[in-house]
Amino acid sequence: MSGYLSRERKVAIEAVEQASKVCKLVFKQLVEGETLTKGDKSPVTFADFSAQAIVNSILEKHFPNDPIVGEEDSKDLQGESGEKLRSKVVELTNLVISPSLSEDQILKAIDRGQYEGGKSGRFWTLDPIDGTKGFLRGEQYAVCLALIEDGKVKLGVLGCPNLPHDINNEHNTGRGSIFVAVKGRGAFRRPLGGSDEDETPIKASSITDLTKTKFCESVESGHTSQSDSATIANKLGITLPPVRMDSQCKYGCIANGDADIYLRLRVSATYVEKIWDHAAGSILVAEAGGRVSDTNGDELDFSQGRRLEKNVGVVAANASIYDKVIEAVKAQVSS
Secondary structure (H helix, E strand, O other): OOOOOHHHHHHHHHHHHHHHHHHHHHHHHHHOOOOOOOOOOHHHHHHHHHHHHHHHHHHHHHOOOOOEEEOOOOHHHOOOOOHHHHHHHHHHHHHHOOOOOOHHHHHHHHHHHEOOOOOOOEEEEEEEEEOHHHHHHOOOOEEEEEEEEOOEEEEEEEEEEEEEOOHHHHHHOOEEEEEEEEOOOOEEEEEOOOOHHHOEEEOOOOOOOHHHOOEEEOOOOOOOOHHHHHHHHHHHOOOOOOEEOOOOHHHHHHHOOOOOEEEEOOOOOOOOOEHHHOHHHHHHHHHOOEEEEOOOOOOOOOOOOOEOOOOOOEEEEEOOOHHHHHHHHHHHHOO
């Protein structure tokens, strides 16, 4: 695809594809068929670091002057205490990326994610694995990459390795998708491992009957107020049970018309969302014709550094019902 940000788009898709590949490899090697000790997050830790090393090294190769806001840093990989973890991350990274990277190159690539963001200039933001518990359960997780210019998201790519191609027929369909959106150019979906020719445009639903809408929210009650969501759904006349899944795959479902509403309602007065948890997903929904805001109806402001300091929660919905949804959300969260 040529035109605005075409090179950035191509590189971002390549980076997310390769990071998704290492995530699937880690799951197959370390999770599938094994009984993990309760609380053992080592597989997702290996995948997190390896995915960030892969994405950041690809971005550095093509855009060496672009800083990156990433979730991880290499401190847990340093020194004697980090030797075992470091060795595994190097091994996994080099099973996917070519040419191979040295240990030092991998650590430096991970630490390219320490940029603080801000109001001006251009930078990338990355969540190497969004949905760690979903990853460990073999359910939904996402590799999330976005390009931000002067505080505005211009490009977003989501890699969703486990998302069914048809969410309503998940046992008889393929899995794994890449979602991509460029500002003003629409939203698209392609199978993981596919090509430009496999891309298809996607649109948010246009349903107006709230009683027939589907809403999605986080699996983890610590990420969103499920009780508030239930109250809002009841007030709107929504009768279908919520679709609960981890990660920004929820944004993909809204953009693809598989769900109509996504609510992320703050559970703590002090919690502030991270930019890497919403940048890619928010532009995807917007370019698919949906609307995204915080729970006050304000636009998500990505110019405040590494966190959405000026926003509270997130609401995404198709454009036909957004106004009614945000009205109900405002009434609930202010009560």
